[in-house]
Amino acid sequence: MDNQRNILLAVLLSGLLILSWDMGMGYFYPQPAVTAPDNEGAAPSAAEAPGTSVVSGDIDGEVPAGIPGVAETPAGPVDLATALADPRRVVIDAPRLAGSINLVGARIDDLVLKDYSQETDPESGPVRLLAPEGSDSQYFAEFGFIVGGQRLPSNAIWQADGDVLSPGSPVTLTRTGDNGTIYTVRLSIDDHYMITAEQAVANPAETAAIVQPFAFIKRTSTTASADQFIAHAGPTGVFGGSLYDPNSYSELAELRRDSPAGAVSWLGFTDTYWASALVPGEAETDSAGWRALGGDLFRADLIYDAQTVPAGGALTTTTQLFAGAKESTVLDAYEDTGITYFGKAISWGWFEWFEKPLLWLLRLLNELVGNFGVAIILLTVIIRGLMFPIAQKQFSSMAAMKAVQPKMKAIQERYKDDKQAQQQKIMELYKEEKVNPLAGCLPLLIQIPIFFALYKVLYLAIEMRHEPFLYINDLASPDPAKILNLFGLLPYDVPGFLGIGILAVLLGVTMWLTFKLNPSAMDPMQQQIFNLMPWILMFVMAPFAAGLLIYWVTSNILTLAQQSYLYSRHPQLKAAAEKEKAEKAKAREDAAKSKA
Structure with missing residues (x-):
């Protein structure tokens, strides 16, 4: 009767464990409504649209943390299809990326991944990573300047010297300030997911100018992957030679700002499969970190030290923007070029030393048989x-343990009133018979x-x-x-x-x-x-x-x-x-x- 009651209790507790596990995982690690930005119902990206003619127009601007000049103003709502149909765009056409550059604000805000579809059906369309400000899946990067303590207007329209950005075919965006200062952002792209931005200032005036280049990535968290106990998703970077990823979006929202100590090697945002990151050049940085903008909006900021550009002088700063898939081999290749711990954009954790060889072996086997299953x-x-x-040794140890059972029982019976002596004699028996009781584990x-x-x-x-x-x-x-x-x-x-x-x-x-x-x-x-x-x-x-x-x-x-x-x-x-x-x-x- 007692056994039946215990069994029933075990069944009830097991059912409670299963139910509480499912509910607990759903509560602490809720799945987002959208796991990746999509382009459903969107117009084709500028990579598919003709022309890059420039027409006048304004959009609301917005300031990175620590940059004076323009107040934070909410943007939108913006229809994705309408935004991408704007002719003020330069096409991006690379082997693995497609999209466009927004000439209003010099923003990279239209990017899809050619090699990855949204769903298992290839006809579902490519995964959209970047999208214009104010759209439901807004996620974009911007490069700009602070001059004389004031940020250049974010609604400024830049001129482009080319129609298409592709490997081997860079595009330079140019804008002339009120005092004749010439600002340029020269963009180039590689065969994978890295865009390089050379921000330059030429000062033809008779007086010196104080210039501070900056770059930032802004995104909504509504399309972000959930931050799981097994893998981090959210603000991530390397500061002072160490990986820094302690905060989820909700935690960053409570902190408002997070500026880690130490020199920044890169910073940005990661999802389960995708990432965006800013990689500073050789110029000294004034500040780098993340900021919650209110609601579901967040930003990663990279602000360089202010520099004096003398009359007739020039200034150039280089920043790299990674925007793409978290492919281990690609990230490791970028790390080999000098980007510290860039491969850790994948949240491997403590077992990285074992997980990466395991993945390598899986890839090798897949190449041999053509199927990951x-x-x-x-x-x-x-x-x-x-x-x-090891299993053979385990069974041999089990057999040896069975063989010494009579001797063990004799020792237990002889020293039943002296547990310490009993344990000592059993250990001596194990040593004499060369038996390891833990071998089975x-x-x-x-x-x-x-x-x-x-x-x-x-x-x-x-x-x-x-x-x-x-x-x-x-x-x-x-x-x-x-x-x-x-x-x-x-x-x-x-x-x-x-x-x-x-x-x-x-x-x-x-x-x-x-x-x-x-x-x-x-x-x-x-x-x-x-x-x-x-x-x-x-x-x-x-x-x-x-x-x-x-x-x-x-x-x-x-x-x-x-x-x-x-x-x-x-x-x-x-x-x-x-x-x-x-x-x-x-x-x-x-x-x-x-x-x-």
Whole structure:
């Protein structure tokens, strides 16, 4: 009766754990309404529009932190299609980027990623990263100057010397001030995601000018990825040679401003798969950091030291703007050019030393077989193969432990009133028989970092995004074949932990079989807990990435094969366990009879 009550209590607590986990994750890490800026219903970018003629017009300006001259004024609302149809734009056409430069304010505010679609359907259109100020997905970069303590108007119209910005074909934006000072921003772009801006001032006047170049990135958080416990998304940079990413958008909103100490190597904003960052040149910076602008608007500022440009003199400052996908190989290549820790724009965490080789191996296997799902299966086979000698040692240790059980029982009986002496004698027995009681835990301990590292790789690596396998459209997303909506036949989505898919069921079944194959002797309560654990994990793991479940299911299948083989090599283990199990069952029966 007590056992039945305990089992019922265990089931209720397990159900409560599953429910509270799902609710807790939804509360502390809510998913944004839009996971990436999109261009649904938008007009084609300026890369698809003819002409770059300049006409007069004004827009509201806005000042970076620490820059006097123009008050903060809310912009918008702006229709994305209308904004992109404005002829005052210069086309951006690079191998991996398309978009346009806004000649009003010298802003890069139209950028899409050619290689990535919004949804698994390639016809859904490319991912939009940057969008004009005031639009629903506003996200843009601006380069400007402070002269004599006043910022140049942000609604100023610049002249362009070219129609298209592309690799090998830079574009120079020019504007002449009231006193004849000439301001230029020369933009160039590489084959990936880096735009270089050379901000120059030529002073033909007879008096010196005090000039302070600046650059900033402004965005809305409504289209940002959620900041998760496993990976940071939000304000990120490197200051004083260390990665700095302690704040989410909500935390930055409470701080209002965040200006870290130390020299800045780069700063910007990161999402799960995308990032934008400003990389300063050799000029000294006056300040760098982030600012909350109120509501859902935030900005990363890079402001250089004020410099004196003498009469007839000139000044040039270079800043790089990264805007693109967080591809590990590309970020590492930029890091090799001298951008400190740029590869850490991907939130690898403590296990970076293991996660990056794991990703490298997955990419290599994918190149060989042409599918990341198959690559994950092959990776699992490789990992289990490497761990097989450890598993053999584990079973040998288990066999040795079974062999010394009679001697252990004799020591326990002899020193039952002296626990300290009992432990000392048992340790001497282990040493004499060369038995390690912890050897059985080693494979599990090794599996934990492997599992966590693969989880992060599947979550963070853009290579996994929208990768298909069999009926699965995206290995980085949960299994789409939910049982409770008849695998998509019924027109509703199954929430959270109830979204049990085929892979989750296979996980529960294969784990249950591995427990059944291991005939360890347990008391009834322990046995019931072990019987329940596979089905609890089935619910807990259902919302995880399908690729992770493929790894775990494959690992369980290989474990079944491995256990079967090793038990055939050590039959005394199974026989001893069955004997011990039978003895305990008989002892319980005798105890029950004596009570009766």
